[in-house]
Amino acid sequence: MKKSILALMMVSACFSTVANANPSEYQQEIDLDMAQLTQVDAQVFVVEEVDQDHVQLSAHVETEFSEVYISKQQAHELGLEKSAHFHVGGKANIVSLAEAIALKIRQDDPTFFSVEMYRQYNRVNDTHIFAAKVIEYK
Numbered sequence: 001m002k003k004s005i006l007a008l009m010m011v012s013a014c015f016s017t018v019a020n021a022n023p024s025e026y027q028q029e030i031d032l033d034m035a036q037l038t039q040v041d042a043q044v045f046v047v048e049e050v051d052q053d054h055v056q057l058s059a060h061v062e063t064e065f066s067e068v069y070i071s072k073q074q075a076h077e078l079g080l081e082k083s084a085h086f087h088v089g090g091k092a093n094i095v096s097l098a099e100a101i102a103l104k105i106r107q108d109d110p111t112f113f114s115v116e117m118y119r120q121y122n123r124v125n126d127t128h129i130f131a132a133k134v135i136e137y138k
Contacts, residue, residue: 057117057132060098065105065113072114072135080112080137089118089131097130110136 062069070078086104091097097117105113116133 056094057098057115057130060094061101061115064102068105068110068112070112070114070137072116075112075114075135075137078112082135083110083138084108084136085133087131087133089129091130092127094130097132101132101134104134108136110138112137 058069088097088100088104091100101115113134113136116135118131118133120129120131121127122129
């Protein structure tokens with residue numbers, strides 16, 4: 001029994017010394033591998049789906065209000081504060097939606113505004129109904 005305990009102690013002592021043999025050698029190997037790493041610059045292109053209805057609405061609104069019409073992202077980048085918002089809905093086409101937005105913008109005369117357009121499919125008569133959320137900024 002004493003021999004087996006002694007043998008077990010010697011085996012465990014050998015393994016512990018092998019495990020901790022030379023940590024600086026391993027560190028040098030890691031440092032060498034890390035020095036071989038290089039940084040690669042990459043470019044990522046994101047393609048967004050462009051909806052023709054959104055483009056048409058932007059064109060209608062932007063022609064009259066080009067000085068004050070901005071995107072929601074531009075408003076965020078400029079740090080603008082929302083002053084009001086309103087919804088325009090139930091329009092059969094883009095032109096009538098743009099006219100309703102223009103009427104309200106002329107009344108309110110905001111510093112800046114952005115438009116989020118929504119399109120809902122009407123299954124009954126196979127058409128689309130257009131709506132928009134207009135956010136005014138100061």
